[in-house]
Amino acid sequence: MIGIHFGKPPRLAAAAVAGVLALSLSATVSQPSSAAGWNLKDAAAPYKGTTINVVVLDRPSYTAEKALIPEFEKETGITVKTTTYPYESALKAETLNFVSNSNQYDGILADLIWTGTFANSKWVVPLTTFTGNPKLADPALDLNDFFPVWLDAFKWDGTLYGLPWDSYSGLLYYNKCMLQKAGFTSPPTTWDQLLTKYAPKLTNKSTGVYAYALQSLRGETQTADSFSRFLWDFGGSWYDPKTYVPQLASAGAVKGMEFRAKLAPYMPPGIVSDDHAQVVQLMAQGKVAMITEWSSFYTTLNDPATSKIRECLAVGNEPAGPAAADPAFGGFAYMVSAQSPQAKQEATYLFVQWLTSKAVAPELINKGAVVARKGADTAPAMMSKYPYLKPMVAQWGHSNPDWRPRIPQYPQMSEVVANYGSQIQQGSLGIQPGLQKINDEIKAILTQGGYLK
Amino acid sequence: MLAEQRTVQAALTVPAVNPNRRRALTPWFFLLPGIVVLLAVGIYPVIYALWASFHKVDLAMLAAGTPFNGGQNYILAFFNSLFTGAVERSLVFLAISMPLELGIGVLLALYLHGTLFPKLLGVVRVILVIPMAMTPVVVGLIGTLVFNNQFGLVNYIIGVAGVPPVDWLGNSLMAFVATLALQIWQWTPFVTLILVASLSTVPPEIEEATVLETDSWLKRLQYVQLPYLLPGITAALIFQTAWIVKLFDMVYTLTGGGPGVSTELVSIYIERNAFRAFDIGTAAAQSVILLILTIMLSNLYIRYFYREAEA
Numbered sequence: 001m002i003g004i005h006f007g008k009p010p011r012l013a014a015a016a017v018a019g020v021l022a023l024s025l026s027a028t029v030s031q032p033s034s035a036a037g038w039n040l041k042d043a044a045a046p047y048k049g050t051t052i053n054v055v056v057l058d059r060p061s062y063t064a065e066k067a068l069i070p071e072f073e074k075e076t077g078i079t080v081k082t083t084t085y086p087y088e089s090a091l092k093a094e095t096l097n098f099v100s101n102s103n104q105y106d107g108i109l110a111d112l113i114w115t116g117t118f119a120n121s122k123w124v125v126p127l128t129t130f131t132g133n134p135k136l137a138d139p140a141l142d143l144n145d146f147f148p149v150w151l152d153a154f155k156w157d158g159t160l161y162g163l164p165w166d167s168y169s170g171l172l173y174y175n176k177c178m179l180q181k182a183g184f185t186s187p188p189t190t191w192d193q194l195l196t197k198y199a200p201k202l203t204n205k206s207t208g209v210y211a212y213a214l215q216s217l218r219g220e221t222q223t224a225d226s227f228s229r230f231l232w233d234f235g236g237s238w239y240d241p242k243t244y245v246p247q248l249a250s251a252g253a254v255k256g257m258e259f260r261a262k263l264a265p266y267m268p269p270g271i272v273s274d275d276h277a278q279v280v281q282l283m284a285q286g287k288v289a290m291i292t293e294w295s296s297f298y299t300t301l302n303d304p305a306t307s308k309i310r311e312c313l314a315v316g317n318e319p320a321g322p323a324a325a326d327p328a329f330g331g332f333a334y335m336v337s338a339q340s341p342q343a344k345q346e347a348t349y350l351f352v353q354w355l356t357s358k359a360v361a362p363e364l365i366n367k368g369a370v371v372a373r374k375g376a377d378t379a380p381a382m383m384s385k386y387p388y389l390k391p392m393v394a395q396w397g398h399s400n401p402d403w404r405p406r407i408p409q410y411p412q413m414s415e416v417v418a419n420y421g422s423q424i425q426q427g428s429l430g431i432q433p434g435l436q437k438i439n440d441e442i443k444a445i446l447t448q449g450g451y452l453k
Numbered sequence: 454m455l456a457e458q459r460t461v462q463a464a465l466t467v468p469a470v471n472p473n474r475r476r477a478l479t480p481w482f483f484l485l486p487g488i489v490v491l492l493a494v495g496i497y498p499v500i501y502a503l504w505a506s507f508h509k510v511d512l513a514m515l516a517a518g519t520p521f522n523g524g525q526n527y528i529l530a531f532f533n534s535l536f537t538g539a540v541e542r543s544l545v546f547l548a549i550s551m552p553l554e555l556g557i558g559v560l561l562a563l564y565l566h567g568t569l570f571p572k573l574l575g576v577v578r579v580i581l582v583i584p585m586a587m588t589p590v591v592v593g594l595i596g597t598l599v600f601n602n603q604f605g606l607v608n609y610i611i612g613v614a615g616v617p618p619v620d621w622l623g624n625s626l627m628a629f630v631a632t633l634a635l636q637i638w639q640w641t642p643f644v645t646l647i648l649v650a651s652l653s654t655v656p657p658e659i660e661e662a663t664v665l666e667t668d669s670w671l672k673r674l675q676y677v678q679l680p681y682l683l684p685g686i687t688a689a690l691i692f693q694t695a696w697i698v699k700l701f702d703m704v705y706t707l708t709g710g711g712p713g714v715s716t717e718l719v720s721i722y723i724e725r726n727a728f729r730a731f732d733i734g735t736a737a738a739q740s741v742i743l744l745i746l747t748i749m750l751s752n753l754y755i756r757y758f759y760r761e762a763e764a
Binding site: 091092095096099117120121122208217218219268269270271272273274287408409411412414415419422423425426428429449 | 514516535620622623625715729732
């Protein structure tokens with residue numbers, strides 16, 4: 001008999017094990033906890049019949065969220081309505097909702113770069129308002145089960161404002177069949193390898209196949225995915241974290257943008273007008289061998305309805321630069337609108353707490369969502385089923401929550417980078433003069449915001 | 454009982470209104486909804502924009518207040534190369550698209566006016582109305598498919614002729630050309646229909662007489678039809694100038710203003726400034742400048758085209 005003998009368990013332990021087993025067998029997705037006498041149904045009883053409105057995006061995590069909402073509604077009697085926005089319109093819609101006091105949304109979706117704007121304007125409620133209320137707070141919430149970098153990302157002045165949800169890391173998606181055909185048994189681990197060894201062998205312009213595609217559409221895609229990706233790894237940064245003096249024309253920033261320009265011949269033409277959807281499709285159709293994209297797009301690339309390369313799909317860490325291995329870091333949290341009536345705020349918190357709970361996380365992952373729950377993301381069964389989890393979790397161990405600044409001035413700064421960054425990439429503006437313009441304009445924004453004198 | 458009925462009847466009776474006063478009030482009664490809507494959606498936003506253009510209004514920093522900052526927003530607008538660049542781009546767009554729309558519009562209008570195939574006229578008119586009836590957002594989205602580098606219809610067609618694929622939306626010049634092409638395709642029919650209406654005001658006996666006088670259609674156009682066309686041309690110029698200055702939806706969905714800033718027309722730039730950078734104060738100042746520019750252009754058209762027509 002092969003096995004491990006644990007010996008006879010003591011009675012108390014046996015009872016506990018039996019109890020846990022019974023609980024896990026009887027638990028459903030919509031009942032995340034019954035610890036310490038708290039349960040969702042009773043907690044939600046005062047809000048039965050309440051309707052809350054929640055902002056969602058047109059991305060895979062939200063498809064999973066919408067699929068599970070009926071279970072929450074059935075358990076609580078709270079109706080959850082969703083309003084879907086493309087990413088680029090979400091901040092505008094939510095900001096106009098706040099400044100006009102139109103009170104359309106109770107559940108506010110916040111990209112980590114919007115934390116400063118929302119919290120500084122007091123548009124969202126500090127989370128302690130709810131976590132400190134025993135009637136609302138699920139004892140099984142377990143904030144420590146969230147990856148620490150994600151809790152840091154949604155803090156403003158030390159106060160947590162949201163529960164992480166739809167959490168990404170930039171990953172290297174590669175077509176292992178194309179790499180093997182070109183003689184590579186593993187993906188590149190550095191940008192230099194990608195450029196000098198992999199790119200020339202994987203590019204065949206006559207057949208319209210390219211080594212790499214970098215989503216670079218003007219907007220947040222240009223700022224985050226295209227510009228910042230080559231800023232940190234090559235020694236640049238947005239500003240000095242202590243003095244706020246911009247570092248966007250530094251030698252490291254110049255090196256990063258020069259490197260990005262060197263990659264251009266190995267990318268499909270018109271990349272400067274491609275967004276996430278186009279680049280993911282190029283990969284899914286076998287037109288490019290590698291992309292660096294958010295973890296959320298694993299679902300799209302692994303979907304037989306949208307991808308021709310499922311059998312060849314592999315995922316790894318983002319390549320490292322000569323100065324650092326600082327992978328792209330981005331994602332969201334659900335926050336509660338401070339403009340909503342108290343009952344709606346509390347009903348919204350119950351929904352957010354349920355959606356981001358440990359109990360619901362595995363089901364969400366199975367439905368295509370990306371979550372920042374340690375327990376679910378690091379479970380061996382999950383890791384073997386979803387190959388993106390391992391590099392994502394590994395990178396979150398050293399990710400920088402300020403990979404993009406989270407200050408209220410960020411929207412203005414992002415516009416500046418998106419504008420000149422795409423002109424630099426296009427070649428209509430030189431690298432050094434372009435970076436100098438970015439640096440000067442961001443310096444003016446930081447000065448006006450009181451960060452610099 | 455009877456007394457009670459009388460009391461109720463008296464209470465329900467509408468007091469008599471002086472007929473003259475009622476007659477005077479009636480037009481206002483019908484105009485009131487229109488006036489209220491105009492004040493709410495037309496006048497109030499203009500007044501707010503004027504107010505905001507003299508204040509520091511940052512939606513992301515409203516907690517810091519909205520102090521009066523004099524004409525600083527206007528100074529920032531005039532010295533901002535991105536804004537002046539976007540204005541120049543819009544003027545170039547206008548300068549290219551307008552003559553083409555007018556030229557093609559006049560030719561189409563002349564064809565429709567004196568068509569040799571009158572039975573086809575109804576069909577042609579319907580075909581002309583279709584582009585105008587389409588939402589600009591949809592036109593932009595169709596454009597992304599038509600001009601797609603790898604799978605687009607245009608590259609397919611030129612590919613059949615042996616021409617290598619063109620990077621329509623990833624190249625600055627080509628993206629501008631693609632945007633112009635969609636604008637001309639959608640709005641030339643509008644110009645055509647206005648001009649067809651103008652041509653229908655030419656007295657038939659004069660047209661018949663000129664046909665007897667000369668065989669040259671160009672001379673008939675120059676000396677007989679053009680004076681009747683000028684009011685229509687002026688109207689088309691004013692409408693189209695205003696339309697191009699505020700052209701947003703189609704360009705936004707087609708190119709988003711890119712690549713770089715190559716198709717960033719002034720309305721796209723102002724939207725970015727207002728609702729992405731949240732600098733409402735400067736965006737309001739830029740909008741006021743744009744409004745003044747549009748009024749100036751409209752006045753020029755009226756002075757040089759409409760007055761000539763009146764003369």
